[in-house]
Amino acid sequence: MGVADDEIDDLSAREHSLEQALLGSILATVPDALIVIDMKGQIISFSAAAQRMFQYAESDVLGENISMLMPSPDRERHDGYINHYLGTGEKRIIGIGRLTSARRRDGSVFPIELSVGEVHDQGKRLFTGFIRDLTERQQAETRVADLQAELAHASRVTAMGTLASALAHELNQPLTAIANYLEAGRDMLDSDQPVDRELLREAMAESAAQALRAGEIIRSLREFIKRGETMRQPEPLRGLLAEGTALAFIGADSRGIDMDISVDRRVDEVFVNRVQLQQVIINLVRNAVDAMANSPARILRLSAAPAEDGRVEVVVSDSGPGLDPDMSRTLFTPFTTTKASGMGVGLSICQTIVEGHGGRIWAEPSQWGGAAFHFTLDAADGA
Known part of the structure; x- marks a missing residue:
């Protein structure tokens, strides 16, 4: 029996070694990045694709909190997300997937598609994240x-x-x-x-x-x-702002930008055409990023709060040089621009879309001396 047991143990060891080698080979060649974290948010596995994507070696990140790979506001809130799930069991991301942003070693922000899973290993909970860089796509x-x-x-x-x-x-x-x-x-x-x-x-x-x-x-x-207007339907505002911002960062110099998205708890869904509203967000965010190119502090804030008559007011503000008073009267006029290579139609398109949704758009100075673009939308429950 002793010899047989040894042979069985040896066979099990070889099978385990083969499984580990096969798993390692898969993880080394799969194009999507794989990151595994524990319940504390600490990184315990960082695949080769993740190293290429985030420009970190595995030794640089093992034991570090996963928030180091996130831009604001997720960076500051991630531990709270985990604690919320562990305390309530409410799955906001796990098994669902989402479009969001990530942060490379050099500080640049890029759009990703994130799929999160959960694994139970010897009484421990681990979370796996498959990440796809959407830049090339x-x-x-x-x-x-x-x-x-x-x-x-x-x-x-x-x-x-x-x-x-x-x-x-x-x-x-x-x-x-x-x-x-x-x-x-x-x-x-x-x-x-x-x-x-x-x-x-x-x-x-x-x-x-x-x-x-x-x-x-x-x-x-x-x-x-x-009569040719596109259809509108209830859409989650926070998701629209996050996705639009992520898409706006494609091809833009996003290094050093302090970005935050803040949506009032009383605001849930808005009654919009998803594609058109994201076009508004993309235009306003890109304008803000371009305006802050030479600013010592690059602050970008997107916020939303209830307004009058069942509407929601969205604000995109920056810390750029601010608006030229001479252009304030023609800000939304087509073919008016201060950019050397600009067409001057972005804000005009924003105005057309917002007014087509029954809202209005205007600009004011931001609290940092830059520009703050406000626009209103119908709340889904009041549409």
């Missing part, structure tokens, strides 16, 4: 989007030409009639003969009627365009 999507945008632009130019031609044709008749009636009235006033007041009154009445007809044509066109 987003860059590929951006290239495709650029091509699509060029095609869409060509299509819009054609459509606008057709629309302008049709609009000119429709408006030509009432405008011509107005001009004819006004010229006739002028000729009557210039004549040496007594003015036929009844005829003059008729000419003025016809001019007014034709002007109203032109207005109806334009109003009908606006109603036709409005």
Whole structure:
């Protein structure tokens, strides 16, 4: 029996060694980073892909708190997330996955897709995190989007030409009639003969009627365009702000930025079109990051709180040089910009989207001397 037991033990040891080698090989080649932490948030495993992604050697991070790989506000709040789960059992991330941001060794922030799992090992709880860097995927999507945008632009130019031609044709008749009636009235006033007041009154009445007809044509066109609006639905505001900020950091110099997202507890969901609202967030955050390029302190704050009439007010503020007073009147006017390579349409797009949601957008100085852009949205429960 002793020999047999030794053979079984030896076989088990070889199988265990093979399993460890196979697991090590998988972890060394899998493209997604794998990080394992304990209940205290301390890193106990850091895969090769994680080392490449975060620019840390495994020896640099073992035993350190996972928050070192997070930007604010998750960095300061992560231990609270773990304690909340251990105390309540409420799974906010585990088994769900989320789009968020991570922080490299050099301080740069980049967007990631995070999937968290839980493992029980000899009475201990361990948490595994698979992390995918979205930068390359987003860059590929951006290239495709650029091509699509060029095609869409060509299509819009054609459509606008057709629309302008049709609009000119429709408006030509009432405008011509107005001009004819006004010229006739002028000729009557210039004549040496007594003015036929009844005829003059008729000419003025016809001019007014034709002007109203032109207005109806334009109003009908606006109603036709409005019917093409995209659908809106309840969306979690905190998630939208986090995802939009993460996407805005792609290709931007995010080193040294002190970033925080603060959403009032009374604010849960907003009634929006997800893609359009993220476009607003991306534009405002990128503007803030660009504005702070030469600032000694780079502070970026996104906040949201209840406003009047069932609305929510969102604020994106920075510590940049602030707004030029001369540009304050034309801030949201298309093709107005201070950037050397800018088109000057970003804020105009933001205004169009926000007003299309029934809200308004405006700018004020921030508490750090930079700019603070405010905009309002419908709360989902009040929409």
